[in-house]
Amino acid sequence: MRKVKTGKLIPNKRLVKIGQLAVLFKVLPSTINFYTREGLLPESGRSRGGYRLYDSEKAMAVLTKIESLQAKKRLSISEIKELL
Numbered sequence: 001m002r003k004v005k006t007g008k009l010i011p012n013k014r015l016v017k018i019g020q021l022a023v024l025f026k027v028l029p030s031t032i033n034f035y036t037r038e039g040l041l042p043e044s045g046r047s048r049g050g051y052r053l054y055d056s057e058k059a060m061a062v063l064t065k066i067e068s069l070q071a072k073k074r075l076s077i078s079e080i081k082e083l084l
Contacts (some may be wrong), residue, residue, distance in 0.1 A: 015053040024056065025063045038077055040066060040084060045077055 022029045035041040036052065041062050043052045062084070069075045069083065 003013065016056045016059075017047065017051045017053060020064075021059055024076045025060065025062070035066065037061070038081065039079060040077070055074050 016024070018029045018032045022032050025032075030056075032041065036043060041054070041059060044055045044058075045053050047053055065084065066080055069080050075083070
């Protein structure tokens with residue numbers, strides 16, 4: 001990632017930080033942290049500053065699947081882990 005004059009980070013390829021992913025999917029960053037800790041959402045690496053980075057396309061696919069399974073099937077996190 002590189003900084004522009006405004007101080008905003010420009011994603012390198014498709015990698016995004018937790019906050020950016022949370023905004024994209026309209027959830028709290030703590031939700032992204034929870035899914036990462038539970039092993040549902042793998043991180044793609046770390047930035048130079050130590051921030052976790054996620055592949056935006058893969059993460060969106062996983063988050064969409066989790067949301068769908070929770071909403072439509074009313075599955076628990078442990079049940080979703082088994083399906084993913």
